[in-house]
Amino acid sequence: MIEAVGLTKRYGAQTAVDNLSFQVRPGHVTGFLGPNGSGKSTTMRMIVGLDNPTSGRVTVGGHPFRLLPNAPRQVGALLDAKAVHGGRSARNHLLSLAQLSGIPATRVDEVLGVVGLRDVAKKRTKGFSLGMGQRLGIAAALLGDPQVLLFDEPVNGLDPEGILWVRNLMKQLAAEGRTVLVSSHLMSEMALTADHLIVIGRGRLLADMSVKDFISANSADFARVRTPGTDPREREKLTSSLTEAGGQVLSEPDGALRVTGLPLPRISDLAHAADVRLWELSPHQASLEEAYMRLTQSAVDYRSTADELAGFEPPDLGPYGGGVPQGYGPAPVPDVPHEAFFAPPPPGAVVPRRYPDGTTGTTGTAGTTGTSAPAAAPAGPPADGDPTRHDGRDSNEDAR
Ligand SMILES: Nc1ncnc2c1ncn2[C@@H]1O[C@H](COP(=O)(O)OP(=O)(O)OP(=O)(O)O)[C@@H](O)[C@H]1O
Numbered sequence: 057m058i059e060a061v062g063l064t065k066r067y068g069a070q071t072a073v074d075n076l077s078f079q080v081r082p083g084h085v086t087g088f089l090g091p092n093g094s095g096k097s098t099t100m101r102m103i104v105g106l107d108n109p110t111s112g113r114v115t116v117g118g119h120p121f122r123l124l125p126n127a128p129r130q131v132g133a134l135l136d137a138k139a140v141h142g143g144r145s146a147r148n149h150l151l152s153l154a155q156l157s158g159i160p161a162t163r164v165d166e167v168l169g170v171v172g173l174r175d176v177a178k179k180r181t182k183g184f185s186l187g188m189g190q191r192l193g194i195a196a197a198l199l200g201d202p203q204v205l206l207f208d209e210p211v212n213g214l215d216p217e218g219i220l221w222v223r224n225l226m227k228q229l230a231a232e233g234r235t236v237l238v239s240s241h242l243m244s245e246m247a248l249t250a251d252h253l254i255v256i257g258r259g260r261l262l263a264d265m266s267v268k269d270f271i272s273a274n275s276a277d278f279a280r281v282r283t284p285g286t287d288p289r290e291r292e293k294l295t296s297s298l299t300e301a302g303g304q305v306l307s308e309p310d311g312a313l314r315v316t317g318l319p320l321p322r323i324s325d326l327a328h329a330a331d332v333r334l335w336e337l338s339p340h341q342a343s344l345e346e347a348y349m350r351l352t353q354s355a356v357d358y359r360s361t362a363d364e365l366a367g368f369e370p371p372d373l374g375p376y377g378g379g380v381p382q383g384y385g386p387a388p389v390p391d392v393p394h395e396a397f398f399a400p401p402p403p404g405a406v407v408p409r410r411y412p413d414g415t416t417g418t419t420g421t422a423g424t425t426g427t428s429a430p431a432a433a434p435a436g437p438p439a440d441g442d443p444t445r446h447d448g449r450d451s452n453e454d455a456r
Pocket residue numbers: 067070071072090091092093094095096097098099
């Protein structure tokens with residue numbers, strides 16, 4: 057198990073990791089998420105003793121990494137796949153690591169096979185592609201057959217087959233009872249790989265919970281409702297009824313309605329009371345990406361100027377957008393106010409916009425560029441009900 061308690065790292069005036077406390081348990085793949093510069097790599101470096109905390113502590117199996125006997129056999133890490141001597145062959149690179157830790161050469165050949173690099177084992181690493189380098193880094197992490205594994209962006213540069221392989225490898229390692237901590241910016245991949253998440257923003261803990269709980273706590277779910285045929289009167293009648301009951305309704309291009317703020321049974325009852333038949337009443341569950349975006353919007357440091365021009369200004373819903381059930385995750389972080397992410401509106405839907413000069417309008421349609429403001433940030437449905445807020449040398453072999 058990895059345990060961080062009050063972990064803090066400052067570089068001069070810059071606080072990279074801020075009072076972070078969490079546990080990474082064995083038997084799970086734990087996703088480590090956060091925007092660029094949020095402190096993931098710094099945290100991982102502190103776990104393996106490459107950086108010293110300014111305050112607080114982090115332990116592996118109850119001990120600081122530097123006090124672990126024969127640490128490489130207990131903790132394996134892929135932190136920077138490029139940190140390899142380019143003049144060495146893949147096999148010699150691993151062999152040098154193995155010799156430092158008393159690991160037999162047979163294990164080197166074993167892990168080369170596991171990561172699929174056997175055929176290029178004698179090639180110098182400076183001729184490796186990004187994906188080959190990642191595979192070599194994973195091989196190095198696996199070398200000591202450790203119980204605790206850290207992977208910083210392991211699928212970076214991998215082809216689809218490689219991504220699938222990494223996903224299965226992580227799961228297999230966890231199923232063997234190991235502790236697996238993986239950082240990634242690929243939310244769709246994390247949704248398939250991780251079962252637990254630790255999310256940080258500007259060095260602080262934003263969430264520590266299962267993927268399932270994370271999505272349901274941070275998602276803006278909606279219902280899709282469709283009335284028979286294309287008779288607009290039916291839709292209008294239903295729209296009035298739903299709006300009067302406190303729902304927010306947007307039209308989708310295919311004539312369906314996107315309804316937020318009302319549970320499905322209530323929508324059904326209201327339709328029945330209004331004598332409107334329904335051909336569709338379906339729940340839309342947010343993706344991990346949507347939930348992640350919703351939670352971390354306010355902790356993003358590096359944003360495209362196009363987002364600013366589009367007046368990206370999500371409303372302040374308070375910590376966790378009011379959506380995190382009691383008992384989940386850490387206490388709210390007061391200085392990192394949570395703001396909402398809005399799922400993109402349906403393509404073609406006319407959406408109100410707010411521009412940087414404070415004016416509003418409906419010049420843009422979803423998926424198209426508005427006439428008076430560049431469209432870049434998704435201007436989504438008003439989940440909070442406020443319609444104005446949106447927001448080498450390759451074949452040279454070593455002598456050996
Ligand atoms: N050696 C260093 N000296 C000074 N500042 C640093 C150093 N290492 C990291 N930082 C700063 O600490 C902050 C956190 O960086 P870190 O690399 O840990 O973030 P990250 O979450 O891994 O980002 P990314 O997703 O882009 O890889 C950043 O502001 C970064 O500039």
